Amino acid sequence: xxxxxxxxxxxxxxxxxxxxxxxxxxxxxxxxxxxxxxxxxxxxxxxxxxxxxxxxxxxxxxxxxxxxxxxxxxxxxxxxxxxxxxxxxxxxxxxxxxxxxxxxxxxxxxxxxxxxxxxxxxxxxxxxxxxxxxxxxxxxxxxxxxxxxxxxxxxxxxxxxxxxxxxxxxxxxxxxxxxxxxxxxxxxxxxxxxxxxxxxxxxxxxxxxxxxxxxxxxxxxxxxxxxxxxxxxxxxxxxxxxxxxxxxxxxxxxxxxxxxxxxxxxxxxxxxxxxxxxxxxxxxxxxxxxxxxxxxxxxxxxxxxxxxxxxxxxxxxxxxxxxxxxxxxxxxxxxxxxxxxxxxxxxxxxxxxxxxxxxxxxxxxxxxxxxxxxxxxxxxxxxxxxxxxxxxxxxxxxxxxxxxxxxxxxxxxxxxxxxxxxxxxxxxxxxxxxxxxxxxxxxxxxxxx
Amino acid sequence: xxxxxxxxxxxxxxxxxxxxxxxxxxxxxxxxxxxxxxxxxxxxxxxxxxxxxxxxxxxxxxxxxxxxxxxxxxxxxxxxxxxxxxxxxxxxxxxxxxxxxxxxxxxxxxxxxxxxxxxxxxxxxxxxxxxxxxxxxxxxxxxxxxxxxxxxxxxxxxxxxxxxxxxxxxxxxxxxxxxxxxxxxxxxxxxxxxxxxxxxxxxxxxxxxxxxxxxxxxxxxxxxxxxxxxxxxx
Numbered sequence: 001x002x003x004x005x006x007x008x009x010x011x012x013x014x015x016x017x018x019x020x021x022x023x024x025x026x027x028x029x030x031x032x033x034x035x036x037x038x039x040x041x042x043x044x045x046x047x048x049x050x051x052x053x054x055x056x057x058x059x060x061x062x063x064x065x066x067x068x069x070x071x072x073x074x075x076x077x078x079x080x081x082x083x084x085x086x087x088x089x090x091x092x093x094x095x096x097x098x099x100x101x102x103x104x105x106x107x108x109x110x111x112x113x114x115x116x117x118x119x120x121x122x123x124x125x126x127x128x129x130x131x132x133x134x135x136x137x138x139x140x141x142x143x144x145x146x147x148x149x150x151x152x153x154x155x156x157x158x159x160x161x162x163x164x165x166x167x168x169x170x171x172x173x174x175x176x177x178x179x180x181x182x183x184x185x186x187x188x189x190x191x192x193x194x195x196x197x198x199x200x201x202x203x204x205x206x207x208x209x210x211x212x213x214x215x216x217x218x219x220x221x222x223x224x225x226x227x228x229x230x231x232x233x234x235x236x237x238x239x240x241x242x243x244x245x246x247x248x249x250x251x252x253x254x255x256x257x258x259x260x261x262x263x264x265x266x267x268x269x270x271x272x273x274x275x276x277x278x279x280x281x282x283x284x285x286x287x288x289x290x291x292x293x294x295x296x297x298x299x300x301x302x303x304x305x306x307x308x309x310x311x312x313x314x315x316x317x318x319x320x321x322x323x324x325x326x327x328x329x330x331x332x333x334x335x336x337x338x339x340x341x342x343x344x345x346x347x348x349x350x351x352x353x354x355x356x357x358x359x360x361x362x363x364x365x366x367x368x369x370x371x372x373x374x375x376x377x378x379x380x381x382x383x384x385x386x387x388x389x390x391x392x393x394x395x396x397x398x399x400x401x402x403x404x405x406x407x408x409x410x411x412x413x414x415x416x417x418x419x420x421x422x423x424x425x426x427x428x429x430x431x432x433x434x435x436x437x438x439x440x441x442x443x444x445x446x447x448x449x
Numbered sequence: 450x451x452x453x454x455x456x457x458x459x460x461x462x463x464x465x466x467x468x469x470x471x472x473x474x475x476x477x478x479x480x481x482x483x484x485x486x487x488x489x490x491x492x493x494x495x496x497x498x499x500x501x502x503x504x505x506x507x508x509x510x511x512x513x514x515x516x517x518x519x520x521x522x523x524x525x526x527x528x529x530x531x532x533x534x535x536x537x538x539x540x541x542x543x544x545x546x547x548x549x550x551x552x553x554x555x556x557x558x559x560x561x562x563x564x565x566x567x568x569x570x571x572x573x574x575x576x577x578x579x580x581x582x583x584x585x586x587x588x589x590x591x592x593x594x595x596x597x598x599x600x601x602x603x604x605x606x607x608x609x610x611x612x613x614x615x616x617x618x619x620x621x622x623x624x625x626x627x628x629x630x631x632x633x634x635x636x637x638x639x640x641x642x643x644x645x646x647x648x649x650x651x652x653x654x655x656x657x658x659x660x661x662x663x664x665x666x667x668x669x670x671x672x673x674x675x676x677x678x679x680x681x682x683x
Contacts, residue, residue, distance in 0.1 A: 136466060144466075144512040199462045199491045200470045202512070210518050212462065212494060324468075355582070356598045358644035361471025388648055388682040389471075392478045 045095040046124035049079060049108040052281060055117055055152055056132030056167075058326050059274045060086065062266075063132055064111040066278035069298070073282070073291035077106030086111045088119040107285075114148050117155030125159045128284060129180075130277055131166040131173050135221060135325040136202050136359075145172060145203050156180065165280050167273065168238050169223035175207030185240035185280040187224065189255075190217035197222050200362060208233040219269055220332070221325045240280040242272065250317070250337045250422075251308075260289040264296050268333040270326070309443050311421075312414050318423045320430050322354065324362035327424070331367055334422045341420040343373050344409060345390060346380035346429035353426035357385045365393035375416040377401045379409045380429045406436055452485045452669075454661050457498060459508040460519050461491035464545055467600070469509030471645025472541060472654075476507070479654045483674040485662065494518070498526040500533035505661040510544025510644070513557040520562040523549055527565040534567050539636040539660040541653070543646060547632065547639035548572045548603055555603070568634050569608025573624075578602070584620025584642065586613075586630040594618070595650045596683045597642030605641075607632055614640050636660045651679035 081094040166173040168184030195215045203222045209231035218224035227234040246254030250267040309316045321327045378387040383404040437443045548554040549564040554572035604624040614631025622630035631640035647654040
């Protein structure tokens with residue numbers, strides 16, 4: 001290591017240590033550092049803001065970006081944290097880096113990791129919380145869904161006056177009595193039937209009487225208009241309702257909320273939930289439906305996760321996958337493409353990906369079996385696992401290219417017969433793929449997330 | 450001639466946390482190569498399990514809350530499950546399923562929860578620790594090596610009549626002390642290997658399927674099925 005990077009590493013590590021320590025109470029802080037920095041810096045800085053905390057397993061990033069866009073229609077000054085900075089260090093840094101607000105009382109819209117909600121509420125009482133959903137997610141890191149929800153509630157308990165804006169279709173958000181005012185959003189576009197969730201779904205027990213929940217209508221996973229035939233527990237009254245679901249493609253969705261038409265330039269039912277959450281926050285903060293629509297139309301770049309990259313004429317879409325529900329939704333979304341496409345699956349199992357690859361078996365790759373995909377490529381550090389997954393899903397060997405090396409995967413992509421290529425990749429595989437595409441000049445450096 | 454096997458997926462809607470359904474998919478994958486059709490049915494809360502209706506059973510792992518509920522409900526299926534096991538019914542049980550076939554386990558809040566005692570093991574809990582990571586074991590009888598991923602708080606101790614599924618080569622195993630991993634009793638295979646154990650260890654899928662076939666069709670010749678090559682997937 002060079003002298004310069006040694007100094008940089010030391011500086012980074014000591015500031016990490018400092019922030020980490022003082023946010024945990026700072027009792028053992030050396031006096032000279034305490035003199036330099038206020039131990040309650042988050043309290044001091046946060047006090048100037050109306051804070052909205054967005055948390056949950058999936059959709060935090062896009063919901064936060066969309067919410068910022070929506071609120072910008074009415075509020076000029078909004079502070080938000082960059083993607084990936086959703087733990088205590090990143091949030092403190094976000095506030096430390098903030099410019100002095102132009103107006104009296106600006107907003108801060110923060111994406112917060114589930115376990116870090118309490119690290120915000122120790123210092124700041126937010127105006128509102130947004131709960132997107134809780135699904136099983138890299139369980140070697142996060143634990144079970146009930147544990148995750150309890151971590152969020154431990155943080156919420158310190159802010160009993162904050163309004164909770166929650167996904168009403170998710171039964172877990174109706175499972176505990178809370179003192180907070182609560183508003184729910186959800187899908188209300190189907191006539192009532194009587195269904196059960198697919199067998200391989202998490203969180204289908206009634207929180208009240210522990211029988212298996214039924215649904216009048218289901219969107220995906222365990223979300224929908226649930227009810228318990230045994231005890232009468234049911235979905236709460238919705239404040240914000242998705243009243244009509246229109247055309248869905250991999251790159252766009254049309255729908256109506258409370259009777260108002262909207263279009264977003266991104267596919268996937270899960271992204272409609274994100275838009276619904278942003279709408280709910282907007283309405284809660286006094287933004288009109290017309291302004292919400294303007295915001296959805298104006299902000300294309302927030303959908304960066306589905307950026308299309310031109311690789312010698314192939315339209316390549318790289319999509320991050322990290323847990324079963326997200327994976328299922330991505331598979332469903334690409335299934336809405338009316339054009340033929342090729343599929344690439346890149347699996348790593350580093351810490352950021354989740355070190356247990358079991359979850360790929362919970363993704364319903366079988367739904368692609370009747371799509372007649374001409375070429376499937378599997379690669380990445382754990383290519384054997386994803387290769388066998390797709391073999392079992394029914395991909396024939398003569399259409400299946402196994403190529404662990406990502407450089408060579410790019411060469412194989414250039415040779416496929418379709419114009420469209422979907423690359424599903426775990427986090428570190430996506431970073432590696434982007435780096436290769438950047439080195440070859442197909443994409444600018446950086447994440448585009 | 451083609452064969453059919455009826456498979457009970459025990460509590461498939463509750464005990465399904467870590468890719469457990471991959472075992473059903475892998476069984477189906479190898480069954481097809483053996484000219485066998487599987488009819489899989491989820492048998493869950495308040496539903497009857499009749500030993501005579503099934504040729505093969507799978508019991509996966511679940512979250513703490515779900516496992517607590519299953520621990521109560523499975524008592525109503527105890528007699529028929531024991532009948533199935535004692536009559537050499539092939540069964541694969543993972544994590545929570547493994548624990549619930551034994552006498553008892555210790556739940557997340559320290560409470561002692563009953564299993565069905567079909568197998569003679571019991572499970573204690575580690576204090577604020579889990580065994581998490583890749584694991585490799587070796588079965589002494591067959592010489593087969595199995596690869597998997599473990600993630601469990603439970604410490605399981607085998608009892609009378611049980612042999613381990615394998616001895617730990619690397620990783621922790623049943624309890625981190627005695628070098629055993631999983632259990633075999635008659636045609637029951639148990640393991641802490643997460644979720645999709647059969648996807649990486651096709652040999653176990655083959656053992657289960659062949660045992661089920663021989664039990665259901667005692668006069669048929671399954672030498673071809675037994676000779677099915679299982680290429681490495683890991």
